[in-house]
Amino acid sequence: MEELVGLREGSSGDPVTLRELWGPCPRIRRGVRGGLEWLKQKLFRLGEDWYFLMTLGVLMALVSYAMNFAIGRVVRAHQWLYGEIGDSPLLRYLSWTVYPVALVSFSSGFSQSITPSSGGSGIPELKTMLAGVILEDYLDIKNFGAKVVGLSCTLATGSTLFLGKVGPFVHLSVMIAAYLGRVRTATIGEPENKSKQNEMLVAAAAVGVATVFGAPFSGVLFSIEVMSSHFSVWDYWRGFFAATCGAFMFRLLAVFNSEQETITSLYKTSFRVDVPFNLPEIFFFVALGGICGVLSCAYLFCQRTFLSFIKSNRFSSKLLATSKPVYSALATLLLASITYPPGVGHLLASRLSMKQHLDSLFDNHSWALMTQNSSPPWPEELDPQHLWWEWYHPQFTIFGTLAFFLVMKFWMLILATTIPIPAGYFMPIFILGAVIGRLLGEALAVAFPEGIVAGGVTNPIMPGGYALAGAAAFSGAVTHTISTALLAFELTGQIVHALPVLMAVLAANAIAQSCQPSFYDGTIIVKKLPYLPWILGRNISSHRVRVEHFMNRSINTLAKDTPLEEVVKVVTSTDVAEYPLVESTPVTLTLFSETTLHQAHNLFKLLNLQSLFVTSRGRAVGYVSWVEMKKAISNLTNPPAQKS
């Protein structure tokens, strides 16, 4: 009976082989096979992209981990060399400085020789690309090797150069995504699709951040905040998936390599959990946010000014144009000499790696209180159990070294950002912020040695909490993001300071966003990349500005039957690249005279447009490009009438 049914079904539907027919329970087997087929189809139809995102996450995690591993070896070799070189001051000095100088020169020369666009973090360029501007070859896979090797060399200089890896990793991840996308379209035989590609790139940016910090939440949010102005919830889900795959793989490798027992956070803290802070401390957290905001404005201003100076100064611009490695070597020599531990480096905790900087700054004891009665030694060798001893100097005390670190690293970091090598600038900013917070926290710990009284119970102040808030607030203000607060929690594995840190970040952002363009926008401005600003101060009157108020009315239209001579005349008389062809121009969208500025701005940002024609009553009457938008936006904040 079973067989008969199988046969009947088989004859009406799919062909059934004899072997299947005579096997046991053909009906069940066919059912199972059908189910598997359905699952496969379901997975492939809906899941095509998910495989892609998973591959991307795993690949980037492997790259990140392998790079960390290699860098760790190189750094250890340097430490060994520096330790074993003997007591001759000259030899020690040379061993301290020559190593980073050589690495940076190589990094600069190697990466620049392969591709000139591999320098810097890459985020400003990506931001420009995601806004719809085409930067030739910027996502070419041949840049990948240059950037990986260059970045590894940069990072192998350790805290001498004091640079990070987030930005370049975002760039690397996006490069891989673009490459995988091209491979896929080539395999399937589909034509490339711009909007599809952009969806992938946004997810890839999240993977880049997530695989550096092992932090999927803030990876997604940070990359969204930095990269785009509008995004769809759909993209955000994809980003989460890819970032989770990447972060999981990255932390898994650390467990497999026996570095850790299980998957935990990178900079584990041990803050007190029952009463992490007393209520009045909220005020100081917000004040810290304000301080970080003001300092971030100063930093952003100095950084942008110095970068412009370097680009415009005759000597430095010539040096940078002709012999980048020489400039890099000179700058690195200066930075390395300052951080030489027996010299000024003693006051800069320069024997600590950047990870150790953070680990020590997030320490939950007050160094100032601990050193009030007994001074710790400054050991010959770094003591891994007491990293914070590096921050102590008997004459200058903790406050002196922290303040000195802040002042020196402030300009040293600005100098370092001008070196044309692949490098990230987020981590140093994060550490600078932690130092600002630590300074305030230690000051409060000294001012209130018993803690701030609240309701009869006192709990001592934890300067580590302020360091955390300072790091999040300063880095958030410099990059104009809020997700750095979340990053601070994901990095430390504790979320007890949720509200104070968030409030500090908001305060810092309020100041920074109203005074200075972000680090990335600033770089875009200095590099003269195309740029469409925000509509700031969205007061109600701004909603009344319409396209007809600011569109460019001087357009030249060409009819389909225009004779050749006229076309040539029109084309040569103007310098625009696009003409509306009245009969069959393949436009997908035009604006109307009545479209408001906000709507047009949203469209430009959402659809990554650069210019649109404006029609009224079916006729093209003008066009709007970034130039007109920018002017209209600046008129909103500085009305022409008040300009005089």
Place this chain on the structure above:
Amino acid sequence: MEELVGLREGSSGDPVTLRELWGPCPRIRRGVRGGLEWLKQKLFRLGEDWYFLMTLGVLMALVSYAMNFAIGRVVRAHQWLYGEIGDSPLLRYLSWTVYPVALVSFSSGFSQSITPSSGGSGIPELKTMLAGVILEDYLDIKNFGAKVVGLSCTLATGSTLFLGKVGPFVHLSVMIAAYLGRVRTATIGEPENKSKQNEMLVAAAAVGVATVFGAPFSGVLFSIEVMSSHFSVWDYWRGFFAATCGAFMFRLLAVFNSEQETITSLYKTSFRVDVPFNLPEIFFFVALGGICGVLSCAYLFCQRTFLSFIKSNRFSSKLLATSKPVYSALATLLLASITYPPGVGHLLASRLSMKQHLDSLFDNHSWALMTQNSSPPWPEELDPQHLWWEWYHPQFTIFGTLAFFLVMKFWMLILATTIPIPAGYFMPIFILGAVIGRLLGEALAVAFPEGIVAGGVTNPIMPGGYALAGAAAFSGAVTHTISTALLAFELTGQIVHALPVLMAVLAANAIAQSCQPSFYDGTIIVKKLPYLPWILGRNISSHRVRVEHFMNRSINTLAKDTPLEEVVKVVTSTDVAEYPLVESTPVTLTLFSETTLHQAHNLFKLLNLQSLFVTSRGRAVGYVSWVEMKKAISNLTNPPAQKS
């Protein structure tokens, strides 16, 4: 000299009074005054909205806290009554059941008599509104009182009815925002602006979630995921600001009322931090996510089916239409009878409040291991030190009660969602998920009493971690959101399970999103509200679908000089509400035949549009509304050719 300078400056610029002129240091004072003026202008120009958002946050926090306070009193009165009523079983039963029945009847009658739209959570309707559909009076401030009183009564029934407050709070917050917005526009004399208003509503939704849970991060992300499909980073910043104000105020009030020593999280946990889980447990976390995903599909399906049944069944629909309080009373009587503690309620931990449910489920000890050798008593009175004893039954063990709780609450919750009262459905879902996770966690703890061996070191399994992951995964799957993972961390103040919880949530979402519409979309479908679905399975071929492929070509155009008779003829012959008027129709945007489906979908979602005309070569050739979009989207996933 000073004075002279002051005079000269005064004469050329602002007028200087004599008093100012003769006071000390006029120059400095003028500088200070100028600076203050600048600051004031800066604050007011950029800050106008920020004051608005802060007011909103603080107001909602006050409402939330006052409501919690009042509900706490009513619940305590009920507990006192139930405890003091004597030993007569009938009296005890009556005191247990009559109280919630009376409250729910009043809630239903009162709120429905004032406004019929105050029932349910309100999120589905808000979602529809934010998509551009106008629901009359839905945001009227007169609903506010009805919803507040009704919701307070609902919540005062405690865990008998087992309902929450998130959804209504989002609705309340949005109502206040709309009201404040109207007040503002009336004060300034500005016309109302749709897009401005929507920006505020999205931020208000975040405030609603944040003031219920004291969780700003997940408040913002959850409301974005639930409410909108596209959003701008700018809206997200505003949301963060408002949500932080709300959450801070909400937690601050708890400190001022001496409930807490400082600002901490609502459901504090004390999970082990050094090794919160062993690596192989990741597998079980993902499996838990899968289980939650499947169960959420079952729940969503049953819930939607039952809701349709109640609406279509003759008896229940008549009862609901004519006498809502009677239906509410009957349903509540059934639910209260089942939860009567000396009866079946003994197996349902029904003496615990919903907060205590969560507190006990997140306990980091294994109940199954603790009760293996010694059984805890079932005390006459609830023991606040040993909440989990309520979950223990000597015959049924922990597993029996947890499973029974799950099965019973599954249908009881579905029944409760049909009662026409203001109520939220997120919290019960969250608790159900925690029970699912706890069940798996306890089973694992029994299966591996020593913990899962990894690298020679063993750490016992913490079932509380599974409860956390289950809560996040189940609630995430039911609502189609990922930010529930973050909510779990913010609620508990610990982020040690970051990756496993996120992976569980992603797994649960993958299943739920591909099989069922979300809880809110499901309600939209059942309530027959307008609805524009996602483009699922965004494979590359979907990017090639263009507007001309699916637009409606049967449009009637009216020329400006059409005679009246013809206009009447056209208008009466069709049933559309809009006609393109060729000469001067005030359109702000049209589509072109070449616009792709994705672009059109993005535009509709981003600009909250419901229909657009399509032009080709300057002439209107068709129009696209949600109907055409829906058809095109469903054709993507089920191509017409395969439909047969």
